[in-house]
Amino acid sequence: MSRFRELIGIALAGIAARKVRTLLILLGPIVGVAAMVGAVGLTESAKGDLKARLAELGTSLITVEAASSFGSQNPTLPQNAVRRVSAIGSVDSAAAVGEIRNVVTLPNEGGAEYYQAFPVPVLSTDTALPAVLQVPLRSGRWISTADQRNRTKAAVVGAGLAEQYGVLPGEIRTIRLNGEDFGVVGVLERVALDANLDNAVFVTPYAAKEYLGADSTAPTKMYVRAAEGATQEVADAIPTAVALGGSKEVTTSIPSDALEASAQADKTLQQTALFAGLLALAVGGLGIANVMSISVIQRSSEIGIRRALGSTRLLIGLQFLFEALFVGLLGGLLGAVLGVGVVYLVSAIAGWVVVIDYAKMPIWIGLAVGVAVAAGLYPSIKAARLEPLETLRLG
8 A cells, every 4th residue: 555655656746847748748638628518518508598598488489471372572461360370279379460661760860871771670560469479578568559549659669679779768769760750659678589579660550551651451470379288289270270261371480499409509519519629638648648658768767766776567657657647637627627617607708507517527537537548558568668777778
């Protein structure tokens, strides 16, 4: 046992005595382990954020858009499309919007030259849209039946457009739509499942037709909220319910599927980064083997003296093998700490939920130790085979 402790002390002393060399051979394990920990941690954190968003937003939202196989440039849904879709047993709620084309939107009369270059979607809407989207108002209120009945020029803007136009919460503000002043009565919070709504303006169907010259108040898009677990079933049933034997055609999509698909893309990125980490470990192993081989020659006098004092070939070989093992262990630990730090830093910047699988840390560190020990085998065997007289020639 004392011989074993002595061997460990000698190995540690050999590492500490050559700090620059040790630092150089540590880089491989550090970079390799940090890359693997960071790859897994960042992709899992991104997915953790995605799962949190999906849990908050739900996976039951379906978007329905008007389409036509006859090449119509401005297809619309039937006027009673919401009622038709609501008749499906597994539908909880539905709302529709209609796009009003060729509307010039300005925050004020003096902003024409700058803002008219930015196209802004202007949509006629019903009163149920925020509830179906499950998105609150950032400030103010939504379009009401009173606005439609009283023919008011009320408008709600998306959060992105509000920020661009500088609309403040509670501010009495107007925007100009085709030269008509509309009062901004509310700001809709950001819609994660349909970012296009963030920069839109919402008005009543009456205002769309009478004030903005819309050719039709028929909807062009619907948002449908299905019962839990019936999303795909409802999406498959909607085209038949909307058409009812007529010529209207629709396309349906489930926005949450796109978010989940992005998570699969993150998985591919994770595998690529893991491969890069393994490659860094392999290159680091070659560096360890190369540096330690040179070190055997440089330390030939030390080896000769120890052999002359009675150290066996086994002890000499184990000394260098232990040095490689300690390099792998230290590099793995430092790499794991660096990788965790990167995950926390990037997650804090991106606003992600930090997800780190600490149970896998021993695997990554063990890989670094394994590569280092494998790389140290040849230098260890080379050192063990040196004879005392041969060391005088080398040293």
